[in-house]
Amino acid sequence: xxxxxxxxxxxxxxxxxxxxxxxxxxxxxxxxxxxxxxxxxxxxxxxxxxxxxxxxxxxxxxxxxxxxxxxxxxxxxxxxxxxxxxxxxxxxxxxxxxxxxxxxxxxxxxxxxxxxxxxxxxxxxxxxxxxxxxxxxxxxxxxxxxxxxxxxxxxxxxxxxxxxxxxxxxxxxxxxxxxxxxxxxxxxxxxxxxxxxxxxxxxxxxxxxxxxxxxxxxxxxxxxxxxxxxxxxxxxxxxxxxxxxxxxxxxxxxxxxxxxxxxxxxxxxxxxxxxxxxxxxxxxxxxxxxxxxxxxxxxxxxxxxxxxxxxxxxxxxxxxxxxxxxxxxxxxxxxxxxxxxxxxxxxxxxxxxxxxxxxxxxxxxxxxxxxxxxxxxxxxxxxxxxxxx
Amino acid sequence: xxxxxxxxxxxxxxxxxxxxxxxxxxxxxxxxxxxxxxxxxxxxxxxxxxxxxxxxxxxxxxxxxxxxxxxxxxxxxxxxxxxxxxxxxxxxxxxxxxxxxxxxxxxxxxxxxxxxxxxxxxxxxxxxxxxxxxxxxxxxxxxxxxxxxxxxxxxxxxxxxxxxxxxxxxxxxxxxxxxxxxxxxxxxxxxxxxxxxxxxxxxxxxxxxxxxxxxxxxxxxxxxxxxxxxxxxxxxxxxxxxxxxxxxxxxxxxxxxxxxxxxxxxxxxxxxxxxxxxxxxxxxxxxxxxxxxxxxxxxxxxxxxxxxxxxxxxxxxxxxxxxxxxxxxxxxxxxxxxxxxxxxxxxxxxxxxxxxxxxxxxxxxxxxxxxxxxxxxxxxxxxxxxxxx
Numbered sequence: 041x042x043x044x045x046x047x048x049x050x051x052x053x054x055x056x057x058x059x060x061x062x063x064x065x066x067x068x069x070x071x072x073x074x075x076x077x078x079x080x081x082x083x084x085x086x087x088x089x090x091x092x093x094x095x096x097x098x099x100x101x102x103x104x105x106x107x108x109x110x111x112x113x114x115x116x117x118x119x120x121x122x123x124x125x126x127x128x129x130x131x132x133x134x135x136x137x138x139x140x141x142x143x144x145x146x147x148x149x150x151x152x153x154x155x156x157x158x159x160x161x162x163x164x165x166x167x168x169x170x171x172x173x174x175x176x177x178x179x180x181x182x183x184x185x186x187x188x189x190x191x192x193x194x195x196x197x198x199x200x201x202x203x204x205x206x207x208x209x210x211x212x213x214x215x216x217x218x219x220x221x222x223x224x225x226x227x228x229x230x231x232x233x234x235x236x237x238x239x240x241x242x243x244x245x246x247x248x249x250x251x252x253x254x255x256x257x258x259x260x261x262x263x264x265x266x267x268x269x270x271x272x273x274x275x276x277x278x279x280x281x282x283x284x285x286x287x288x289x290x291x292x293x294x295x296x297x298x299x300x301x302x303x304x305x306x307x308x309x310x311x312x313x314x315x316x317x318x319x320x321x322x323x324x325x326x327x328x329x330x331x332x333x334x335x336x337x338x339x340x341x342x343x344x345x346x347x348x349x350x351x352x353x354x355x356x357x358x359x360x361x362x363x364x365x366x367x368x369x370x371x372x373x374x375x376x377x378x379x380x381x382x383x384x385x386x387x388x389x390x391x392x393x394x395x396x397x398x399x400x401x402x403x404x405x406x407x408x409x410x411x412x413x414x415x416x417x418x419x420x421x422x423x424x425x426x427x428x429x
Numbered sequence: 430x431x432x433x434x435x436x437x438x439x440x441x442x443x444x445x446x447x448x449x450x451x452x453x454x455x456x457x458x459x460x461x462x463x464x465x466x467x468x469x470x471x472x473x474x475x476x477x478x479x480x481x482x483x484x485x486x487x488x489x490x491x492x493x494x495x496x497x498x499x500x501x502x503x504x505x506x507x508x509x510x511x512x513x514x515x516x517x518x519x520x521x522x523x524x525x526x527x528x529x530x531x532x533x534x535x536x537x538x539x540x541x542x543x544x545x546x547x548x549x550x551x552x553x554x555x556x557x558x559x560x561x562x563x564x565x566x567x568x569x570x571x572x573x574x575x576x577x578x579x580x581x582x583x584x585x586x587x588x589x590x591x592x593x594x595x596x597x598x599x600x601x602x603x604x605x606x607x608x609x610x611x612x613x614x615x616x617x618x619x620x621x622x623x624x625x626x627x628x629x630x631x632x633x634x635x636x637x638x639x640x641x642x643x644x645x646x647x648x649x650x651x652x653x654x655x656x657x658x659x660x661x662x663x664x665x666x667x668x669x670x671x672x673x674x675x676x677x678x679x680x681x682x683x684x685x686x687x688x689x690x691x692x693x694x695x696x697x698x699x700x701x702x703x704x705x706x707x708x709x710x711x712x713x714x715x716x717x718x719x720x721x722x723x724x725x726x727x728x729x730x731x732x733x734x735x736x737x738x739x740x741x742x743x744x745x746x747x748x749x750x751x752x753x754x755x756x757x758x759x760x761x762x763x764x765x766x767x768x769x770x771x772x773x774x775x776x777x778x779x780x781x782x783x784x785x786x787x788x789x790x791x792x793x794x795x796x797x798x799x800x801x802x803x804x805x806x807x808x809x810x811x812x813x814x815x816x817x818x
Binding site: 058068070080115164167168194226228229230232233234236238239240241243244245246251262263265266269272275276277280281283284286294296297298301303304306309313326330333334336339364367386 | 456459555556557615616617618619621622623625626628629630632633634635640650651653654657658661663664666669670672673674675683685686687688690691693695698699700715719722723725728753756
């Protein structure tokens with residue numbers, strides 16, 4: 041049973057590296073190993089090995105970008121609108137890869153994984169990871185396990201876009217093109233603030249127990265509140281007005297009580313918070329938000345222009361007009377610093393009533409922009425590839 | 430010891446009404462009594478009784494608008510920048526009144542007050558209150574207790590502005606002029622969403638105990654998270670960038686741990702959350718946010734134009750360009766509906782990098798706008814007052 045325009049039934053694969061006596065050294069200086077990486081691939085690698093597209097996921101994402109894990113899976117992968125036969129990232133043309141980030145809870149090593157030193161889950165003994173560490177693990181997967189020397193494109197939105205930037209900086213010779221979407225060179229004070237309040241909600245849940253809750257009741261209520269906060273920041277005032285307005289939830293008038301939700305928007309948030317805790321680990325939420333907060337290309341390289349000094353990729357930078365969490369001015373900062381280094385950069389601010397999450401929605405504007413950028417980039421690669429001359 | 434430009438040492442006064450066998454009927458239909466009202470006044474009522482200015486406070490405010498309760502009080506009243514001799518609301522010219530809203534926790538009857546039926550705090554047996562109920566109680570104070578028949582002006586920001594609108598609608602003959610600041614005719618879906626997440630943070634704190642925590646440990650952690658969320662919405666992306674940026678808190682580099690805050694903005698939020706819980710009751714936070722959510726002049730009167738049909742006041746409507754919680758478009762909706770009713774309305778969007786809280790800051794723009802509006806209004810009153818003819 042294959043959906044129309046879908047990659048069909050897919051499965052998550054697993055790879056382990058940094059096995060003892062080897063370890064992976066993280067940016068903080070901590071050593072970790074073994075490291076498991078959960079990943080999916082779609083499409084076929086071309087004989088020229090020049091059509092690999094790496095997708096980096098956002099805070100709550102995973103390796104499951106497209107298709108379904110089985111005929112009964114209700115929702116497809118998190119970017120199924122973009123990835124598939126004939127779609128923006130066309131799996132008839134490109135070999136698509138995505139892996140769950142280190143620190144996550146969807147198959148890659150994270151705080152819920154077993155600490156080999158104790159035989160128990162790491163919990164807060166898991167070392168802090170950074171965007172650079174996430175990219176380092178992806179690099180190991182792509183080169184050591186998949187045997188690729190070049191990536192036609194690295195793309196992703198939000199935290200995924202941060203990884204795109206780090207890829208182009210750390211592995212300039214590997215990244216032919218880069219498409220950071222709704223992203224930034226460093227999280228704003230407001231972004232850090234929202235992350236911190238989400239973490240405080242988790243810390244405040246007595247079930248959190250300083251991170252040591254595996255085997256017991258997880259801090260569901262704290263994580264649900266964190267997710268609700270996040271959700272508001274991913275939407276926009278106008279999209280919430282259009283979607284919910286002040287419509288009441290299954291009632292003719294307000295209830296004058298603290299029972300069932302009065303308004304649809306309350307019901308929606310409660311549902312989103314409640315369903316998230318069934319699929320996400322609270323400690324991973326803490327680690328990944330910290331990784332986002334710590335990301336700061338200016339601080340790391342002295343200036344953003346300096347950060348991009350060795351970049352060899354072509355860039356398509358995309359922002360959304362309705363995104364107030366990663367506003368367009370942050371994407372423009374990227375564009376200016378890239379252009380200051382002579383990097384071929386296309387910038388595209390897409391008009392949208394939606395907020396930060398707009399890139400996850402069906403949007404022909406974005407699909408078309410990426411489709412054309414990839415096709416053009418692929419053509420350039422094929423024209424300049426020595427093996428084709 | 431009187432500060433320069435300060436009303437000096439002031440005290441909160443108390444008035445009780447709706448004493449048995451009387452009760453106050455609330456909008457929900459619930460009956461309540463007795464009702465205590467905490468209030469402060471500054472300046473002198475003129476012999477003509479034509480210079481009274483009523484100030485309505487916002488979510489976390491109280492009756493203590495200006496001056497100090499004693500020489501040791503570190504901070505003055507919440508709008509001390511605006512109210513005092515020679516200030517925007519000049520206590521040398523006007524008799525200023527402010528009362529704590531019903532449902533609050535600063536001296537007026539609210540969920541922490543004693544329920545006469547049980548002799549214990551109401552907790553969630555306190556009836557739900559609305560903006561209209563808050564105004565009704567203020568009206569009783571102003572007419573029955575202070576003996577006033579007219580108010581030269583009713584003003585307030587945020588939830589205070591909602592009360593201003595309700596005053597002009599419910600008591601049109603009493604309100605000579607009205608100055609709603611950073612306000613709206615109904616809270617947006619986004620505003621309801623933020624309120625709901627704050628409430629969920631409180632509900633999630635096991636100490637909340639369905640509201641029944643008086644005499645025990647209050648739900649401090651939940652209320653602190655709610656306040657942190659609120660605080661972010663009162664600031665703006667640009668004001669947070671200017672105030673904190675990504676500055677680290679007492680450290681040279683990030684800590685790679687979940688201990689002390691890495692960034693100043695985190696430290697600030699933790700401090701603000703922690704200090705709020707020492708001065709505010711979590712149940713009052715629940716009741717007052719519900720009152721804000723329920724406020725909806727369009728729903729109550731069929732249309733906003735209809736809501737203002739009997740208004741007799743002159744209006745000065747003020748918004749701030751950097752306010753994304755009560756954005757300028759909401760103030761413009763008020764202006765259009767007022768003007769459609771022929772109400773003399775001045776609209777003023779003040780440029781500010783600050784967010785919703787801008788009206789609480791020292792701001793000569795706002796002081797001057799209000800000073801001139803009050804003076805002009807007072808002159809008009811004196812010219813048209815039959816006793817002066």
